[in-house]
Amino acid sequence: GGGSDAIARLLSVHLTEKFGQSFIVENRPAASGIVGTDAVAKAQPDGYTLLTVFSTHAMSAELFKKLPYDPIKDFIPVSLTIQSPLVLLINPSLPINNFKEFVAYAKANPNKLNYGSSGQGSAPHLMTEQMNAMAGIKTTHVPYKGVAPITLALVQNEIQFALANIFTTLPMVKAGRLKMIATGGVKRSLLAPDVPTIAESGLAGYDSVVWYGVLAPAKTPPEIVDELSREIATILKKPEIVKTITDGGNEPVGTTPQQFAAIMSEDAKKWGILGKKLGIELE
Known part of the structure; x- marks a missing residue:
């Protein structure tokens, strides 16, 4: 599918x-x-x-x-x-505008930020945990059954961030319901050329x-x-x-x-x- x-x-x-x-x-x-x-x-x-x-x-x-x-x-x-690079999305209510601010906020609030993935052992789950380990932050995993419920949970602030597909979530970003603070590619995404990669934002060698x-x-x-x-x-x-x-x-x-x-x-x-x-x- x-x-x-x-x-x-x-x-x-x-x-x-x-x-x-x-x-x-x-x-x-x-x-x-x-x-x-x-x-x-x-x-x-x-x-x-x-x-x-x-x-x-x-x-x-x-x-x-x-x-x-x-x-x-x-x-x-x-x-x-x-x-296909996954992008880092946050709920717009967070006082965060870029990846460095995200890491600083997570360090100041250990385990307070919840993130969603499509289940235990899924690619977004493992890639988020790898990002956490490399950045030295602790966050809480909440598994869901697919991208749609993750996106909804993010909009409703049940979770505060997620790694997700850019194409399916870009309309929500453009509507201001989600905020994209970094992309997970080796280079910037053609769909969001102004958004820096996680690697260029201070996490060298990381990609999702x-x-x-x-x-x-x-x-x-x-x-x-x-x-x-x-x-x-x-x-x-x-x-x-x-x-x-x-x-x-x-x-x-x-x-x-x-x-x-x-x-x-x-x-x-x-x-x-x-x-x-x-x-x-x-x-």
């Missing part, structure tokens, strides 16, 4: 045209996507059954107590398709960038994986595709299988260490 679904639909049309074989997008959201992921892990490794995944796929390798598949070993990376990518079942022949990877990279360079992706505040990427494998492995390790520190173990 969500971003993974949109990217799958974007790619499926072009892959169908290229290979003359229908690529049908099938959503299987049951059990947080575990059912659909398991189906792909056990599918024929012929290059015609693929899985679009979010950053949490790599994280799940370390955070789940038990899964019916191995998130790393049962799949072969094809391409990291899109990167989530990614989407494509995986195939583990035994898919390397030549098929390479061909799919090359084709996806070509699709992601098409001007109309670039426009669609960047208009949503995202960045098209298109890596090689090897590059994507390295990113997944690094993420699994990094978030696994943080998850263990926080005592997260998902059922």
